[in-house]
Amino acid sequence: MAARKSTQKSNVSAEDLTKFYREMLLIRRFEEKAGQLYGMGLIGGFCHLYIGQEAVVVGLEAACEEGDKRVTSYRDHGHMLACGMDPDGVMAELTGREGGYSKGKGGSMHMFSKEKHFYGGHGIVGAQVPLGAGLAFADKYQGNGRVTFTYFGDGAANQGQVYETYNMAQLWELPVVFVIENNQYAMGTSVQRSTKSPAIWKRGEAYGIAGEEVDGMNVLAVKEAGDRAVAHCRAGKGPYILEVKTYRYRGHSMSDPAKYRTREEVQKMREERDPIEQVREMLLTGGHATEEDLKAIDKEIKDIVNKSADFAKASPEPALEELWTDIYA
């Protein structure tokens, strides 16, 4: 059973590093804008931001091939941007408009893109875990060599259906990577207050599933672990677990006062472990980019995000007839 600690790989190209920087920055700026639009009342209901966790999806998407699938929970904006979905369509779904990915009928928590093999966006904690294994089941049945990334949090890791799924995924050797995004808080409950398990990924050992812990603030470590997981799945060895240690800077949702942790804890993480700052530092010290280069990227990202916000505001509300469509195929 594989149980190795990720080590940081240094032979990454400047091009990849720049790509990671750009993709992570897009998620961060997009989420900041979403928070802003929420504050203005343009986004309603529940809105869960991904700020702080950007390295997880960006690193793992770098380990994907075209046709691989992904499914996640309701904290899904980052996953959608990382797999190449259009920021305009995502933002317009947040504002509940016709131009959104679900024509305004899904909202922040329920978004999909068949084209990008993104299977949601699921609002029930843990439900995406058997769904992801089911996608992998379909791939194995069809023999197409694809892998499914099934993301869930440390909170969902305590749902019974996760273990029902582990059991069947290993029994049937399904090509699925279970990604536990351990951001240390299930809404307001810290991991320490919800389990005595010191390592959540090790629960897979009971089912014979290989896995490892990953530094989720380091995009290179995430990518490297993702490569190992994908290789395991594509070799027909069944599922693989990555417990990615990450951190969300914002509250659980927009209406979370976050009294369960100190401001200093958040500040320390931002200052010392920020995934974007780490890559920025590597780019500058490695001489791969100048301040000016990075400023240009910042500007480019800001423009993309502003454009998405403009689109999301200008797109009309769905026609009333949409109430009655898409109930049956």
Added chain:
Amino acid sequence: MATEILMPALSPTMEEGTLAKWLVKEGDTVSSGDVLAEIETDKATMEFEAVDEGIVGKILIAEGTEGVKVNTPIAILVEEGESVEDAVASAPAASTEAPAAGAPAAPTAPAAAAAAPAAPEVDESPDYPEGTEMVTQTVREAIRDAMAEEMRADGTVFLMGEEVAEYQGAYKVSQGLLDEFGSKRVIDTPITEHGFAGIATGAAFGGLRPIVEFMTFNFAMQAIDHIINSAAKTLYMSGGQMGAPMVFRGPNGAAARVAAQHSQDYAAWYMQIPGLKVVMPYSAADAKGLMKTAIRDNNPVIFLENEILYGKSFEVPKMDDFTVPFGKAKIWRKGSDVTIVSFGIGMTYALQAADKLAEEGISAEVIDLRTLRPMDLPTVIKSVMKTNRLVTVEEGWPQGSVGSYIASEVMQQAFDYLDAPVITCTGKDVPMPYAANLEKHALITTDEVVAACKKVTYR
């Protein structure tokens, strides 16, 4: 360029709040993520962070101010070197881009409740051509044959569930399927309904057409989140991009002496869910024709079978591809005095009651709904317009029953045609007891149906 900082909405329901405390003062430099103020919402006191960087040029709303409406400018952020006066002059007018809240368009209900209805359009075409050769089959065999035929025709169809393969089915419905189709397509699962219902739903998202057997529908309660939240709602939530073409099937309702946890009729539960289709056949021919339609349907279908009916024999048309459409009721017996509407095993009582009533000179028309969603109400209403009396029959509980829904629709669509209140015959409002005499009494009985029909015909 100055930026106005607006009073934020910090919860789904917040319209105004109290600006409890400023944590910055005029002249302070702030950057993204710094806490500017504490704001009391209807739920909690929240820290409000800066999004942009700049210098706090002017605080517009003093701390302690209550009832500050969302989107009111509360401060102005200026850039270095910019004076507040210039900033105020150049600041954009107070934001008006928030949409008018509280003005949702009134949902237009589908045209319902027509005043004095004309006789509804009803499809009375036969299910199969006259003169078709018939074979005698049990319901069990008919369901098996339907699955086998569809699996032969479409390689994406597979069956999964507990004991469906090597054991040949807990109720022998899948007998022989493993031999013909192999273990790739006839899959024994561990006892893990929540998990395999979710995996099957994911497989349906991924392009397959799963048939999920629940050993009985009582155990599907463990899986109900996936049936409803994952399978039934995804097409809508994805704006039509992806759905779950699949069948959830298994025995439903009381069997014999298995008591409360193994004897529940879920017809009314599933019938309520938009996105699901719900089938509850009585005869072997309908079980076969409807199962084939269910497997081909592009939506999640709940197929409610019955253990007692499994062994009952009926005539089934001998055809290469016999299907029965959804939403088309079957009139088993024509009559003129009272309409009896039922489905599934309820048909046993309905048909027996009609025989008894005939002996007493009461002519009952007996309608088998066959599918509950979509439901063929036009056939029911057309019959009620003729008989002016309606009795519904089901084994499920009375409150929120299938019959309650039919009675309500008939009242709204054909009130003037009713000569008596509709009577809904249901199982008793109790968990199923074990004792033989009590169990018999808890279920609907033929005598109760007869009595109801006499009551509505004032006989």
